[in-house]
Every structure is written in structure tokens, then in C-alpha cells.
Amino acid sequence: MVRQWKHRYVLSSVAAAAALVVATAGGVLTGSLGQAAEAATNGTLAATAGCGKAPTLTSGTRTISSSGQNRSYILRIPDGYDRNRPYRLIFGFHWLNGSANNVASAGYYGLLPLSNNSTIFVAPQGIDNGWANTNGRDLTLFDDISRVIENDLCVDTTQRFALGWSYGGAMSYAVACARPTVIRAVTVLSGANLSGCNPGTQPVAYFGIHGIYDSVLNISMGRSLRDTFVRNNGCTAQSPREPSRGSLTHITTLYSGCRAGYPVQWAAFDGDHTPSPVDGSSSPNDSRTWTSGEIWKFFSQFASTTPPTTAPPTSTPPTTPPPTTPPPTTPPPTGEPGTCTATYRAVNSWPGGFQGEVTVANNTTATLNGWTVRLTLGSGQAISSVWNGVNTGTTGNVTVKNAAYNGTLAANGSTTFGFTATGDGPAPSNVSCTSP
Numbered sequence: 460m461v462r463q464w465k466h467r468y469v470l471s472s473v474a475a476a477a478a479l480v481v482a483t484a485g486g487v488l489t490g491s492l493g494q495a496a497e498a499a500t501n502g503t504l505a506a507t508a509g510c511g512k513a514p515t516l517t518s519g520t521r522t523i524s525s526s527g528q529n530r531s532y533i534l535r536i537p538d539g540y541d542r543n544r545p546y547r548l549i550f551g552f553h554w555l556n557g558s559a560n561n562v563a564s565a566g567y568y569g570l571l572p573l574s575n576n577s578t579i580f581v582a583p584q585g586i587d588n589g590w591a592n593t594n595g596r597d598l599t600l601f602d603d604i605s606r607v608i609e610n611d612l613c614v615d616t617t618q619r620f621a622l623g624w625s626y627g628g629a630m631s632y633a634v635a636c637a638r639p640t641v642i643r644a645v646t647v648l649s650g651a652n653l654s655g656c657n658p659g660t661q662p663v664a665y666f667g668i669h670g671i672y673d674s675v676l677n678i679s680m681g682r683s684l685r686d687t688f689v690r691n692n693g694c695t696a697q698s699p700r701e702p703s704r705g706s707l708t709h710i711t712t713l714y715s716g717c718r719a720g721y722p723v724q725w726a727a728f729d730g731d732h733t734p735s736p737v738d739g740s741s742s743p744n745d746s747r748t749w750t751s752g753e754i755w756k757f758f759s760q761f762a763s764t765t766p767p768t769t770a771p772p773t774s775t776p777p778t779t780p781p782p783t784t785p786p787p788t789t790p791p792p793t794g795e796p797g798t799c800t801a802t803y804r805a806v807n808s809w810p811g812g813f814q815g816e817v818t819v820a821n822n823t824t825a826t827l828n829g830w831t832v833r834l835t836l837g838s839g840q841a842i843s844s845v846w847n848g849v850n851t852g853t854t855g856n857v858t859v860k861n862a863a864y865n866g867t868l869a870a871n872g873s874t875t876f877g878f879t880a881t882g883d884g885p886a887p888s889n890v891s892c893t894s895p
Contacts, residue, residue, distance in 0.1 A: 506616075510543065528586075531583075533562075534608070535580040537579065545614060548605070548614045549621070550620070555589050581608065583604060597630060622647070623650070628647035628651075629650045631645045644758055648668045651684070665723045666757045669681035674731055692717045693718045707741065710726065720761075722760075762863070799892040804817075811882065813883075816876070817877075819873060819892055824871075833893075834857055842854075842857060842879070861876075
């Protein structure tokens, strides 16, 4: 995937004008998604109007009238969309002189391949390829797109997120400031206060990522955004450790003392203005960066407060045992007789990393309550993120237990969990499953 890295130098030329951008940004940050939308952080899942309806929206570039202008966005609906399942919704905002297409083609900052079809993605297009948010027009666009999507598709209102790099990070920050009861969490990569922050007084889960020698938007700007939510979230003030110049590493800090459900996380890396830093290298790389895995882990920790009324497609009990795990005539090697089996498959791979999926099947005639999968990673491999399961350990012998919502498997039922890992080499071995 090709990012328009040359815009780094364009941004350098406008960095001095940042104060002017701030002065004209944000103007009027008003409007609302309505009462149902405000359930984002109050602990109650509200089904959107699109739940249960046959959708009319399709993936692709779409247009919308907002603030008297024709605007556009790219929509990505999960494969196998289930109209009765509330989905996570993530907005990915592009950088200055970038585009919605850049964000979509790069997998929405690398989160699309990690989502396992659990998420609806949106990439809005900024006016003049930026997010000046004059008179709140870009915030209104966020509201208008959200309304259209939620009237047509099934969205979990406790699972709305936003992220972006540079100017896109500034817009994500503006959304967090202005829509704290709508947005669940944001990630700001190399951002600054360029799109406004009004009122910016309420808590939102916040993850900031910034290079220690950012030549376009100094790291002090990113720290300032972070500290807004350190205060709002009631966290204990501190000065997190940051890596030294030349270390080619990153340090992630989770603040202590924050209000329950409103964490603040900060990652500083030894690098310049980029969304794709790589540990051990001075060359940014979309497929090797650690940022996507850490962002996905941060977002996916916010499990829905109310499980879906219907099981996700990946855990719907089939009428017959899955073809990959037919009932054996002898005790299967991947599980104990009368309990469960575990089957691994490779989903994706790239230089220095891969994505895997494990299917957990109950091949008995009785309901299974809880499961534990064990597997062994190869030398140099390490798990970076897990979804639909809770892991113990990241290297060598790893254990993954069921999440709160997928531990009960009906007779001949199955579910899956997925993970990403760093390292090359063979597929995980010694994959086995047991139940209490």
C-alpha cells in the first residue's frame, strides 16, 4: 500500500500556520445524533433503527448533503453482514492532502484485517483534503454520516470509535471533545489542536501516539491533547517514559487512577511524523508497524455492555459439525473426548507478522460451558492482539480462554477467536482445547 509520504513536507510548510487554522477551526460545534446515540458511554446498548432491517447501503463511495454542501465518504460493510447483530463503527479520518481513498486502501489504518468482520468502517472526505472544521462543518458531517448509517445498518451504540493521523488525528480529537456521549474512544496519531475542541470537558477513552522528534507537529502538541483527557478522565497526572533518540523503539504507558471505563494510553516512539513506525527500523512500513495492533487492542477492550440478541455469524451453531472438525471415531488429537476441539487456520501473513484464527467446536450432544485453547508459537513469534478470547502469555506456550459472551456452545456448536502475531516461521503447533 502506498501512502502519500510527500505530504510530510507539505505539512512542514503549513506548520507555522497552525495557529491560524486553530483560530478558524471548530467555530460552532453543535448538533446531536439524538437520544439513542447518547448511549455510547452510559452503559446501555441502544439498538439503532437499522437493526433488523434489510440494508439499502452498500460498500463503496457514497455522497451526502451536509451543511449545504455535497460531501462524500467511503463505507465498508462487513462480509456476511447480519442485520440482527449490532456492529462496531469506526471512523478513519485522513491526513492533510490525503483522501478517504488513501485511508480505505490502507485498511483503515490497518484495522480492517484485524476486525474479523466485526466492524463497519467509514472514511469521510475532507474539504480541500483537510479538516479545518470551519463553523463545525466537519463535525456536522460526522453526525450526518452516522445518522444515515445507523438508520440503515445495525450499530452497537456503545461501540463507536474514531482515529486519524496528523490532521485526521486533530479531527478525531475534535470529535472526542464535542461528542463525548457518542464516541466511545479515539486514537490520535501525531495530532494537534487544529480542528477545534469544544467543549472538551467530558471523559472519553483516549489513546495518543506520537514521535519524539516529530518535525511537523511537535510532540508537545500531542502531549497537550493527551493531557486534556488525563484531566477529563480523572487520571493521575504523570510524565510517562519516552524512548531515547536512536533507540528505534516505542514505549506505551497506561495511566493509573482513571475513571472506570475511561482509560488514557500514551505511546511515544523514536521517530518523525508518521503513522507507521517500526521498532528496530527508521523506515515506516504499513504492514510491519506496531500501531495497528495496539490500536485494535485498545478499541476492542471496550466490549459491548449488552451482548447481541443473536450470536455472531462466526459462532452460530451449524446444523452439522463444521467440515474442518468432523466427529472423529477416536478421540481427536486436538481435544479431550467429550469436550471440545480446536482447529487453527492462517488468515493472512506479511513480512514479520501474520493473522490466525482458531475454531473451537463442541462435538458432543450436551452444552459446553467455557473452553480453554492451548497452542505453541514458534521461536521469535509473539501475539500482539487477540479478539473473541482472553489470552495468558504472548510467546511460547499460550493459553486463550473464552470471552464472556462466547463461552457457552450448544451441542455441535462452534465459535472462533482470532489474533495477530509478530514473527515468521511455522504455524502454531500443539493446538488443543479443554473445557471445565
